[in-house]
Amino acid sequence: MIDALENVLARVVQTGEPVRVSTTTLLPSGATANVLVRPSGNGTFLVSDDGGGRSDLLTLGHTTLTGSDRKRGDSIANRLGLMFDGSGFAVRDVTADQLAGAIIFVAEASREWAGVAAENATKRAQFGLSKRVEERIRAIAPNAKIAREAEVAGASTKKHRFDLVMDLDRERKAVFEFVSPNANSLSAAHLKLFDVRDAHGDWPREVITERLEDWSAADMTLLNGVATHVRAMNRDWQGFAELVH
Structure with missing residues (x-):
């Protein structure tokens, strides 16, 4: 699922700079989820999706988040031991041996949340579109x-x-x-x-x-x-x- 994690980790440690990790997790648009690994300065890391799920929704044209979307994000974060800030997922104080699991959890959270949000947004849009199309048909x-x-x-x-x-x-x-x-x-x-x-x-x-x-x-x-x-x-x-x- 994760490309060249050992090399990525080595680069983070050597440079002290954030590194973006590609995964094979697919977001609703078909793009792959990327996870940002940022050194915390104490030998641990912050792992986040850097708002990738939200960005994917914007790519699909879904610009509005509902209260249900935010509640669902909180629920997913609680289940996976992550934080949710309203548009993205993260986890702090990740040790080197926990890094692979943390990346997987963050990518999966981003996929699940964005997938359900996109599906619900599409249903809302299609309901409105359905009414407009039916009106156009009945006008004729x-x-x-x-x-x-x-x-x-x-x-x-x-x-x-x-x-x-x-x-x-x-x-x-x-x-x-x-x-x-x-x-x-x-x-x-x-x-x-x-x-x-x-x-x-x-x-x-x-x-x-x-x-x-x-x-x-x-x-x-x-x-x-x-x-x-x-x-x-x-x-x-x-x-x-x-x-x-």
Whole structure:
């Protein structure tokens, strides 16, 4: 999990300077957690994530922390014997033989906290987005039959949950999936849309995102390969009226 810890420790001792240690722990964005090891001057070390979990949330666009996020951080810190300052984890007075364990605990705390915070932030954003998308649909098709969080079976026979599923006629539906510009969201959406495309090739598969400008060309190519349309909330939805009528 930790790269060249012995060399890192030797460098800290020799220079007396902080050293950043890379781990294989993955944060919600897909980036790896880095842990800062800082000599305390008495033969022990301060080990912290240097706010890495919080920085990862900002990378994903989650700028607001809730009271529940802070309480969860305190709970994780208490369970692992760490400190939590509202945005990061640390532990003091770590001896050299405790360093490996401390790095693992701090990285894991950062991953767990940021992961749950990101998941909850995404759910809050998707709930708001779901209402906005449904309003846009009903402005064009007031009597549309729309189900939230509905399941659709793919070619693999696995059932996939979509944010919105709209009945077009007895045999056809349109599925709507809200996707954020990060690796986890893209991967999950690609998997389910690919499977449903193979089972129901004539069903519209609508990917909804806030802004097309937030996406890389490579990721947009992946989405376009499995989606009928990728639609942004800050743009007009060309051809949507024809789709739902």
